[in-house]
Amino acid sequence: MSKTIQAAELRGRVATIIRAAGSSEAEAKTVAHNLVLANLSGHDSHGVGMVPRYVDAVLEKGLTPNASAKVVVDIGAMLTLDGQRGYGQVIGEQAMKLGIARAREHGSCIMALGNSHHLGRIGHWAEMAVAEGLVSMHFVNVQSRPVVAPWGGGDGRFGTNPCCIGIPVAGREPFLLDFATSRVAQGKMRVAHNEGKQVEPGLLIDENGQPTTNPGVVVVPQSNGLYGALMTFGEHKGYGMAVACELLGGALTGTGTWHREADQRRAVINGMLTVLIDPKKLGTQQKFEEETRAFIDWLKQGPAAPGFDEVKIAGEPERKARAARETSGIVVDDTTWNEILQAGRKVGAALAD
Numbered sequence: 001m002s003k004t005i006q007a008a009e010l011r012g013r014v015a016t017i018i019r020a021a022g023s024s025e026a027e028a029k030t031v032a033h034n035l036v037l038a039n040l041s042g043h044d045s046h047g048v049g050m051v052p053r054y055v056d057a058v059l060e061k062g063l064t065p066n067a068s069a070k071v072v073v074d075i076g077a078m079l080t081l082d083g084q085r086g087y088g089q090v091i092g093e094q095a096m097k098l099g100i101a102r103a104r105e106h107g108s109c110i111m112a113l114g115n116s117h118h119l120g121r122i123g124h125w126a127e128m129a130v131a132e133g134l135v136s137m138h139f140v141n142v143q144s145r146p147v148v149a150p151w152g153g154g155d156g157r158f159g160t161n162p163c164c165i166g167i168p169v170a171g172r173e174p175f176l177l178d179f180a181t182s183r184v185a186q187g188k189m190r191v192a193h194n195e196g197k198q199v200e201p202g203l204l205i206d207e208n209g210q211p212t213t214n215p216g217v218v219v220v221p222q223s224n225g226l227y228g229a230l231m232t233f234g235e236h237k238g239y240g241m242a243v244a245c246e247l248l249g250g251a252l253t254g255t256g257t258w259h260r261e262a263d264q265r266r267a268v269i270n271g272m273l274t275v276l277i278d279p280k281k282l283g284t285q286q287k288f289e290e291e292t293r294a295f296i297d298w299l300k301q302g303p304a305a306p307g308f309d310e311v312k313i314a315g316e317p318e319r320k321a322r323a324a325r326e327t328s329g330i331v332v333d334d335t336t337w338n339e340i341l342q343a344g345r346k347v348g349a350a351l352a353d
């Protein structure tokens, strides 16, 4: 069973809960807007289904309402920021505004953001930069539970460590590649588990390191008290990208890497290394505009393979989902909806179901 809700109504309900959990009106609105945009973009795993986890994290004091990004180092084109365990939706926005201004001024900016609570859909941050004509690259580590196994390993050792590259394309929609380095996002396993579905083979190993199609192995502890793990995408290559995200997003930002046993804490801490480039300052702007457009058009003119309607570029599925869901509304499964209502009750926001 499920429920279909229009984006505006969902934003209002989520904001009420986040507000009741201690956030200012403005912060609650920013968090709600960001989460609902993830749902609209087709990424339900990073949408309103995160609210129960955020509420638990606030109650455990692992997530701090009304925190701001603190500037630790500022040498112009290099910025180091401390997210102070604040809502990533707010910290990320503050950090990107600073980084974008620096890239405009100096031509590039390397920004190390440490210790932010969950930054959600990383594509959101690249979209902010691309809208200003900038190239934006992001390497992120995740401190919550070691849910992804190394290539050749039999248990989870690190997080779903996302990587994102946004490139503006003059006269066309931007290229917006945004992916977890696990074969699938952990949240998608939560959604599948909540819907009582099995997933395709090749995504997961169980608590004993054996292949499985049961998404529950990474959502709830198994019979021996342990979790299973997600596999990385692209075998050893995706595994290498995941390690790069851990080292750049975790070590280089000062957030820390994962090297301890799992615990049950609910906070999700992200470290994000961002590299911003202003193509106008490289002296290649005209060629860059012509060549990006020519290449994207070339890709799109190719024939579709059997079983595909067309060749797409990264970012298209999310834009299409937004256009559709703005009208049709957002489908929330019953388990997720009940968890959201329960999260509201925990902080005294009783919403009608």
Ligand SMILES: NC(=O)c1ccc[n+]([C@@H]2O[C@H](COP(=O)([O-])OP(=O)(O)OC[C@H]3O[C@@H](n4cnc5c(N)ncnc54)[C@H](O)[C@@H]3O)[C@@H](O)[C@H]2O)c1
Residues within 6 Å of the ligand: 043, 046, 118, 119, 120, 121, 122, 123, 140, 141, 142, 160, 161, 162, 163, 164, 176, 177, 178, 179, 180, 181, 183, 184, 185, 186, 188, 270, 311, 312, 313, 314, 315, 316, 317, 318
């Ligand atoms: N904050 C965190 O801790 C965290 C951790 C992991 C993932 N995430 C987020 O989870 C979200 C989902 O990640 P995912 O790996 O499940 O994404 P995904 O597999 O749905 O998409 C990955 C990318 O592939 C592109 N794509 C999809 N279909 C395509 C096609 N047919 N042709 C061309 N390109 C196509 C998409 O536009 C997207 O850029 C991302 O937004 C990511 O940032 C966040």
